[in-house]
């Protein structure tokens with residue numbers, strides 16, 4: 001068999017190499033750098049092709065494709081969300097993604113994105129909180145202590161200087177795991193005995209639970225004036241975390257309204273309920289927090305541009321780190337129109 005030609009090869013970042021990349025750069029530094037890439041892309045929002053993600057729902061969960069392009073590069077992510085997966089030793093969310101050159105359509109990067117999604121979601125949360133949370137915030141309540149939770153906590157430390165995390169999960173093992181993992185990272189971590197206890201003294205409340213139904217993680221009386229809510233877990237039709245009355249008291253910031261109105265907390269509101277697009281706050285076109293007493297809500301669902309930014313970041317670090325394999329992904333016949341001839345020549349004499 002001939003060895004693949006250079007045009008056949010696409011850099012592939014495996015889970016093992018992604019973990020090496022994170023440790024090579026340093027987790028908090030990587031979260032800061034991912035945040036910079038996301039901010040850069042959000043500030044040029046109008047250059048991107050945008051569409052709500054394409055979702056395939058089942059009784060157990062959802063499988064989604066998330067495409068976008070900026071004229072130069074095209075990217076997409078495959079991602080699932082299956083809340084009952086953890087019962088069979090699988091994760092709720094797994095993902096991989098690809099970047100391609102718009103000019104030729106040739107892929108330039110294929111990457112694991114389960115870790116990268118946790119990192120980019122955390123970086124996105126911190127970008128939003130940096131723009132919206134009350135100044136001088138020191139304490140975050142982390143409700144839902146699953147796969148995303150440590151990343152969320154460390155991004156708030158890396159970008160906002162949060163130094164206290166108050167944990168709550170209905171599963172004591174998840175809470176213990178999160179507390180254990182966050183030990184030694186320069187945070188004061190307090191496991192709590194209820195969501196109410198966790199939010200005591202917190203200026204930022206992150207909800208990151210997984211349940212395929214309308215859940216009420218926060219009720220109206222739990223949310224005081226001036227807090228910032230970072231709502232991560234409500235990200236599918238029929239899957240929300242906040243009592244609707246909280247939404248009516250909050251200034252709501254979203255990624256891409258066309259997608260968030262289908263998937264986010266605001267699916268509980270009228271389709272014309274006012275929301276502010278986060279990109280316009282980051283670009284300076286809209287105002288973020290207006291008053292110390294205001295409740296701000298980032299109704300996060302995860303948008304394709306964040307994955308595009310994350311893939312762009314990974315691609316920029318490939319050459320310097322060498323942390324990738326070359327994957328024989330694209331058939332590359334000597335004569336581009338002789339795909340069949342290439343197949344025939346590959347036949348072993350005894351086939």
Ligand SMILES: NC(=O)c1ccc[n+]([C@@H]2O[C@H](COP(=O)([O-])OP(=O)(O)OC[C@H]3O[C@@H](n4cnc5c(N)ncnc54)[C@H](O)[C@@H]3O)[C@@H](O)[C@H]2O)c1
Nearest residue numbers: 092121144146147148169170171174209210233300301302
């Ligand atoms: N917005 C985004 O960009 C984005 C990105 C990734 C994941 N998510 C969503 O975030 C959620 C969490 O993801 P994960 O990977 O951490 O899932 P996970 O299954 O690993 O963790 C979820 C945790 O929530 C806990 N939980 C469930 N109901 C609860 C309740 N009522 N109160 C307190 N805790 C509760 C569970 O015990 C579990 O520990 C999922 O719904 C996922 O779809 C959103």
